[in-house]
Structures are given as structure tokens and as C-alpha cells.
């Protein structure tokens with residue numbers, strides 16, 4: 001099946017003042033859309049246009065860099081939109097998630113510090129993640145479009161630290177953007193759903 005640009009699960013202005021409508025218009029309508037269009041073109045050329053996005057990400061990794069970049073960014077952004085919601089973030093984790101964060105990541109405060117440090121410390125473009133590997137949560141960071149799927153892990157939370165995700169609203173203050181993301185934007189219900197699927 002061809003890749004498709006999903007609609008945002010909220011209005012463009014729903015995440016203000018932490019992420020503006022202008023950022024979402026560029027990020028979703030221009031950047032994500034370009035990954036979909038280019039990804040479809042390259043998947044077709046590679047004879048992979050019948051595969052799911054997860055399959056294309058894994059199959060193109062290390063063998064077809066242009067296709068990998070676009071397919072991985074498509075996968076990352078599908079979830080990135082769902083990892084945010086208005087009035088999200090903060091310590092109010094659903095029960096099963098709270099237990100896992102306490103057990104594997106040293107609790108919410110340590111998660112917040114380590115996750116934000118991973119995002120701030122990713123040199124250049126990339127992502128910071130919470131991923132499940134062998135049933136256990138860990139914090140990771142990756143460059144460019146790379147994601148935990150190609151490291152034998154399953155992402156349950158990710159934050160985009162490409163400049164296109166924060167430059168309009170925060171200019172070069174990436175740490176401020178990361179802190180606002182954790183405190184005000186994370187959709188813990190989507191994180192919990194991905195955790196449940198990853199540990200099934």
C-alpha cells in the first residue's frame with residue numbers, strides 16, 4: 001500500500017502556545033508530506049511499494065539510504081503527531097506506564113532529565129526516544145531519520161529535534177522546546193498503547 005499523509009489528530013492551533021499553528025502547518029503539510037511523496041516514489045523504484053511502512057524501514061536500512069530516510073521519517077512523523085495532544089505532558093502517567101517508568105527509567109523526574117538530555121545532546125538533526133528492548137524501557141537518541149526499529153527496539157515515545165520542529169517557536173532554544181514537550185504536550189495514552197503493543 002502506498003504511504004499516505006495522515007491528518008493531524010487535532011486542529012493546527014490546538015497545541016499553542018507550546019507548538020504554533022505555523023510550525024504545524026510547515027511541519028505536517030510541507031515536511032511530512034515531502035517524506036510521503038518522495039518515499040512513495042523511491043519505494044516504487046525499489047519494488048517495495050506493496051510493503052507496510054515498518055517493513056520498508058527495516059528492508060531499506062543499510063541498503064537504500066534515500067528510501068530509508070523518507071520511509072523512516074514517515075513512520076516517525078505518523079507517531080509524532082499522535083505523541084502530542086492539547087493539555088498533555090506532565091506526571092500523570094497511566095498506571096501500567098508509571099510502573100514501567102519507575103522500574104526501568106528511575107521514575108518520572110529521571111526520565112524527564114534523561115530524555116531531555118538525549119534530545120539536547122543529539123548533534124544536528126535527529127530524535128530522542130523511549131523504546132522497548134527485550135521487554136525493558138530505555139532512552140535512546142538517533143541521527144536524522146533513524147529510529148529504534150533498526151536497533152532491535154520498538155519506540156513508544158519520540159521527540160523530533162530537527163530544527164523544523166522548533167525553530168519558529170523557540171529559535172535555537174532546543175532545551176526549552178524539549179521541556180515544553182515533556183511538560184505540556186505528551187499524549188501519554190498513545191505512549192501507553194504503543195507500550196502495550198510492544199510488550200504483548
Ligand SMILES: [Fe+2]
Nearest residue numbers: 031160162165
Ligand atoms: Fe520532523
